[in-house]
Amino acid sequence: MDAEKLKVSAIGEIDARRQQLNELSLKIHANPELAFQEVKAATWLAEYLKENGFSIEQGICGLATAFRASYGKGKPAIAILAEYDALPKLGHACGHNLIATSAVGAGVAAKLAIDRFGGTILVIGTPGEEMYGGKVFMVNRGAFDDVDIAMMVHPAGLNTAATKFLACQSLEVEFFGKAAHAAARPEAGINALEAMLQSFAAINSLRQHIRDSARIHGIITDGGEAANIVPAHSAGHFIVRAEDDGYLDEIKEKVINCFIGAATASGARLEYKWAEARYAPLRNNLTLARLFRRNLQSLGRRVHLFDPRIGIGSSDIGNVSQLVPSIHPLVAIAPPEVVTHSPQFAAAAISEAGTRGLLDAAKAMAMTVVDLVANPEIVTRVKEEFRRGK
Ligand SMILES: [Zn+2]
Ligand SMILES: [Zn+2]
Secondary structure, three states: OOHHHHHHHHHHHHHHOHHHHHHHHHHHHHOOOEOOOOHHHHHHHHHHHHHOOOEEEEOHHHOOOOEEEEEEEOOOEEEEEEOOOEEOOOEOOOOHHHHHHHHHHHHHHHHHHHHHHOEEEEEEEOOOOOOOOHHHHHHHOOOOOOOOEEEOOEEEOOOEEEOOEOEEEEEEEEEEOEOOEOOOOHHHOEOHHHHHHHHHHHHHHHHOOOOOOOEEEEEEEEOOOOOOEOOOEEEEEEEEEEOOHHHHHHHHHHHHHHHHHHHHHHOOEEEEEEOOOOEOOOOEOHHHHHHHHHHHHOOOOOOEEEOOOOOOEOOOHHHHHHHOOEEOOEEEOOOOOOOOOOHHHHHHOOOHHHHHHHHHHHHHHHHHHHHHHHOHHHHHHHHHHHHHOO
């Protein structure tokens, strides 16, 4: 069977599994699990892949909810990445239920191409994208060492083959002051909340003088106990993002100086800790992105290579993309004004358009795998582009 016929068969495989994939997606959506606690989702996904002939390793890289499913052997080894963590309070407002099920759908449909042309198809379960950067640990612990190409598709408000992601790192900050009666003896207190508020003011000033693409944002997680007590403790959580690693380092230092200045001014003691995982910026492999774009377009979607309307966040696939050629396209499941991390997006993730997005993402990934295993020269071109960009 040639590549074009295999693509038609792969599409048929996914259509035949529409109900199964949709049920799996709805079940994950109805049971939202936070980062690194995705026990149910990881088990259901791995079970589905096992039933469909994949060999499974669960709890890889020291992460209980990470897994690796593989089918076939030898090169090229193409990995489809699944995410399945939810957000606090909002549930699956980033649509990771669709990412997970499109990944398993694509993996199962790609088996036909592996049987015909050889190579290995992997579905790698990558937990904790939203809060901890599970892929950062997995990259560091060797999960991608034998992988040639990685891809995943994220639901969004538009279709695009390439996305931009910023480097980022999060930061926990605490100020320690001294409690006192806020009215009777304010002069005896050291106000940890004021130190936090001054830090916000300093960061707001700093924001005028950084590059447009950089981002600094945060929340206060402890602002005191009662209005009549001088707050002895305050805490906050911040995220700093920049287009490249060098600029991220530069802004990180400036942000810390804002906190140090506030500590000096208030007399409160500062403690801070950068998160262990640092997200790298995304390196899009455009050879791969163009291939994927053609396949997604063949399903009747209009797809940009880069859509300038996309808001820029960060993702731990950035770290994967620094090691192996990768893409992270977006598939539309809602109008552009419906943004991820909103209740409206959580609703879109179980809508009819959500199911269509799941199926089209799975089909386009499976078709791209067909292209890659059927045409070794494309794999060579993908790798050459990756090497040139280093
Ligand atoms: Zn998200
Ligand atoms: Zn997401």
